[in-house]
Amino acid sequence: MLITKKLLLTGWSLLFLLTTACTNTLYQAELNVLNSEGQSRQAIVYWTKTEKLLGEAKAGPIVLLTACSNRRINFDQTSSGIQFRGEPGMDRLQGHSSTVSEGTLCGQVENGSILTELKSGPLLLSIKCEGISDDFTLGSSSYIQAREQPYQFDIQENSQWSFFGTIIEAPQPPDCR
DSSP states (O other), rough: HHHHHHHHHHHHHHHHHHHHEEEEEEEEEEEEBTTSSOOOEEEEEEEEEESSSSSSSSOEEEEETTTTTTEEEEEEEEEEEEEEEEEETTEEEOOOOOOOOTEEEEEEEEEEEEOOOOOOOOEEEEEOOEOOOOOOOOOOOOOBOSSSSOOEEEEEEEEEEEESSOOOOOOOOOOOO
């Protein structure tokens, strides 16, 4: 009877570890850029990926933070790739005076289409829109400047093994200087 209880306890413990143990990876890069107001700023791009011992990997979204901006830009997995969709009243296409309509493509990852398959190395990120502010906006809504050629971020990775699903802490927004 005692052996059966020990085997049962060992089985449950092993099952618990197999369902909770995982590798968490933080992918991130920094780049000095111009924002949509033409000011030199630091930008950080990052995302996390969790790979469990049992089950499918999960990742994203890719987050873009620009110094001195109150905006957090999310690049989400879609059927058309990894994209940032603009928000009416908050974004406009470069060179336009009116805001974007719901679902307007404002940015995308050019060299990957599936978040869980992205790795360290170059990440090509295109930006087609600019953030807009009005008299009621607190701080700046400006993010990295829209341009024809994509930005190249040199992505580094930091992985940690966890038995209990501990997540790596996301980076803080860059300092406003």
